[in-house]
Amino acid sequence: MSNVKELIGLEYEPYSFEIEKGKIKELAAAIGDDNPIYQSKEAAQEAGFDDVPIPLTFLQVVDTWGGYSFDEKMKILKLNPVKILHGEQEYEHLLDIYPGDVLTVNSKVIDVKVKKGASGGMDLIKTENRYKNQRGELAAISRNTTVHRH
Amino acid sequence: MFYEDLNVGDSFPVLKKEPITRVQLVKYAGASGDFNPLHTVEEVGEQAGTGLIAHGMLIMGMVSQGVTTWIPRKNVSKLKVRFQKMTKPGEAIEIVGKVLEKHDDNKIVGEVVALNDKGEVKVAGTFEAKLPSKVEQNLVGNQR
Numbered sequence: 001m002s003n004v005k006e007l008i009g010l011e012y013e014p015y016s017f018e019i020e021k022g023k024i025k026e027l028a029a030a031i032g033d034d035n036p037i038y039q040s041k042e043a044a045q046e047a048g049f050d051d052v053p054i055p056l057t058f059l060q061v062v063d064t065w066g067g068y069s070f071d072e073k074m075k076i077l078k079l080n081p082v083k084i085l086h087g088e089q090e091y092e093h094l095l096d097i098y099p100g101d102v103l104t105v106n107s108k109v110i111d112v113k114v115k116k117g118a119s120g121g122m123d124l125i126k127t128e129n130r131y132k133n134q135r136g137e138l139a140a141i142s143r144n145t146t147v148h149r150h
Numbered sequence: 151m152f153y154e155d156l157n158v159g160d161s162f163p164v165l166k167k168e169p170i171t172r173v174q175l176v177k178y179a180g181a182s183g184d185f186n187p188l189h190t191v192e193e194v195g196e197q198a199g200t201g202l203i204a205h206g207m208l209i210m211g212m213v214s215q216g217v218t219t220w221i222p223r224k225n226v227s228k229l230k231v232r233f234q235k236m237t238k239p240g241e242a243i244e245i246v247g248k249v250l251e252k253h254d255d256n257k258i259v260g261e262v263v264a265l266n267d268k269g270e271v272k273v274a275g276t277f278e279a280k281l282p283s284k285v286e287q288n289l290v291g292n293q294r
Contacts, residue, residue, distance in 0.1 A: 023181070030174065030181040031211035032167060037223055048224045056214040056229045060207050064183030082198070086206045090230035143230075 004123045004148070005112050007077060012107040017066025021052055021099040028055055051098040056091050059131060059142050062103055077125065079148050087124060088145035095139040102134045110143075123148040151221060153256045153281040156249050162220040162260070165245040167212055170204050172239050178208045204237040209264050209273045216245030217262055221279045231262075231275030241266045256280050
């Protein structure tokens with residue numbers, strides 16, 4: 001795109017996703033995380049939770065299964081998908097999130113930096129997602145830096 | 151685990167993961183919803199010149215596993231990483247970490263790194279956790 005800085009402030013249409021116990025188990029299994037709190041309510045309760053909690057990176061599931069695919073995002077941002085790298089990722093958990101909770105996500109581009117380099121420059125596009133639960137409480141925040149090589 | 155149990159500079163036990171398999175990448179694609187074919191379709195990997203590469207988020211998931219092996223999940227509030235190097239099937243990832251900071255409000259900040267068996271850093275970052283204090287525990291005990 002002509003001026004990538006114009007992406008700052010871009011907001012995606014909000015999306016929602018209901019947390020499912022099976023999806024939590026599936027993500028933990030794919031990672032090979034055998035922590036019993038992701039498998040059984042009893043183990044989770046022993047660890048101080050009301051029910052099975054989500055792994056720290058589970059919000060990715062909410063974003064991809066509930067929100068936009070990679071290709072859809074690239075179209076919205078007008079970026080070339082083959083030039084993209086995942087630069088940084090941050091998850092901040094404010095409240096416990098359990099199966100049955102419905103998260104609604106507001107996603108917004110909060111910063112764009114253009115860097116020049118000897119081997120060609122790059123754009124660093126930072127997006128912030130805010131996850132509210134069905135009670136309207138802010139339950140988590142994530143920040144993603146996408147690298148777009150020139 | 152209590153706030154007093156950890157000191158700045160303490161290392162956590164290394165979490166050694168099994169080598170990443172192609173089947174694991176297929177499982178991670180389905181679980182996460184990231185179907186970028188670079189992770190699962192051999193020909194696409196060849197065309198890209200990289201071969202098949204693991205999802206960066208799979209490695210971050212292993213980083214999360216490491217952190218929540220060291221500190222109970224209930225106490226961990228924040229995880230932030232930078233993706234530094236691509237990981238290929240067959241590589242075995244190790245998660246290492248140490249305590250960087252201790253704050254008065256019972257918050258600890260830790261470093262966490264994912265590396266392969268050659269010591270190449272794949273993902274590096276920090277986490278934050280709040281731990282209960284033994285002192286508070288005693289105060290509550292005395293009041294009873």
